[in-house]
Amino acid sequence: MATSDALAFRFFSLHVVRTTRLGPSLVRVTFAGDDLAHFHSDGRDQSLSLFIPAEGRTEPGVPVEAGENWYAAWREQPDEERAVMRSYTLRNLRREPDEIDIDFVLHGVEPDAAVPAGPASRWAAKAAPGDKVQLIGPAVADNRAIRFRPPAGTDLVLMWGDETALPALLASLETLPAGTPVRAWIEVSDAGDIQDVETEADAEVTWLVHDQTGTEGSPMALGAIREAGLPPAEKPYVWLAGESGAMKELRRHFVGERGIDRRQVTFVGYWRRGLTEEQLREQPED
Template sequence: MPESLAVRQAAPQRPLYATVVAVRPLAPRMVRITLAGDGLGDFLYAGPDQLVRLFLPVGEELHLPTGSDWWGELQAMPAGLRPVVRNYTVRRIDRARRRIDVDFVLHGDSGPASAWAGAAVPGDRIGVLSDGARYRADGADWQLLIGDETAVPAIASALEGARTPVHTFLEVGDEGDVPDLAGEVNWLHRSGARGSRTVAALRGLSFPAGTPYVWVAGESTLATTVRRYLVNERGIDKDRIYFCGYWRETPAAVRAAATTDREPVAA
């Protein structure tokens, strides 16, 4: 497991089988998939950026690790059976009905998770593993929530529960591609290097008095660029910033040269 994703949680978990029960387009490039399963009644949920690892079938059948050393078991599986693992956010949990909602960015068929979500229908099976949350705004007087399309589910949940003033910046390809969010959002049209529009917009923001909490996630360059700016130029304490590269953009030249051979492991 990548160290950056190691998180606090109550007990070791193992992947659970879940079934797609609803597929609802939220916007042209985002779909909400509702998953149901007996084990989801006990699914650990610790906050708005609750991480769920999704185990996607590689063939007709889904084979899941059975113990808490899911990573070790996964590596020992034959390649033809080993599910592909990708990280997502739980947008909503309904323990009584044993269901969770996951919102997927549809970025085409180059990624197994996006391809799976784009074609998902009720009855499809998938594996899910709760893996903790990182958002911790306790003690903050105000918050800065920043991301791209992939951070929309977590930011939407954080906005719903926020008890302090929040400034939200979302750098996206097209605002119409993702669902609208409650509250005031600064929608920034991506251009140039990832994160550059966000930094330009942040330069115009007068920070409120008091202790901030910053949560920034999305494409890796966006997350690191924004954090660097906030620490180096705005003097925000590193301890007050959570940042995470949710995915890494593949340079066009690498994409063009890519073969179809993929290592089916966690992103």
């Protein structure tokens, strides 16, 4: 972390308290630890960096003692020692006791899966109380890793996310003032992954259960959104998060076809089809 970031973000040593299966493709892992007394976040789509132990190890190998140079020291570790780093969003933060929830999408953990699970899915599927992790998270509540920020005067919020964005989307919905007009589209892999939506906003949420054809982009969501009649609005705000290819198509729709000011569109690519997070991290930013 750079010097300026070190004031807003820090390492947290945590352990698993419990796991809760939310659906066929989703599991919630609850973490605790003395360090969480110093964890502060306004929620919404709060981004986190989670470090899980390398295969066959019980301790996440993260050179915290390297201070600001931790990343270079982490990259230099042998593969068999280096912790696996993955990006997630905060689902819940609770006090007394201090706990956080992170929801994981389980890809490929089934015995007959066409594509084998990655290390994070394998870890989350078997996570048990006491399992140790490291996490980089916020030490101040309002920080740059929160992207969902409807400007003052917003009179319509439009949202799309796939299952990887589900925790961020639902957490953001929960923060909106009562009566805020919202139209949201959420894609999940299985109807069993559909969750209850708790919000005081005037939210119309459309759940889309996608097929497994592996089609690039998100033609199903794009079609549903194109066909949707939206309430009139002078200052709409758009938040898009999930697979990068789908997100770009939807952004083009809202800006090019709906005429929404591109400055009022927030888009966050959580993953890219065909790439691991390691490969995505090496890609130049768009």
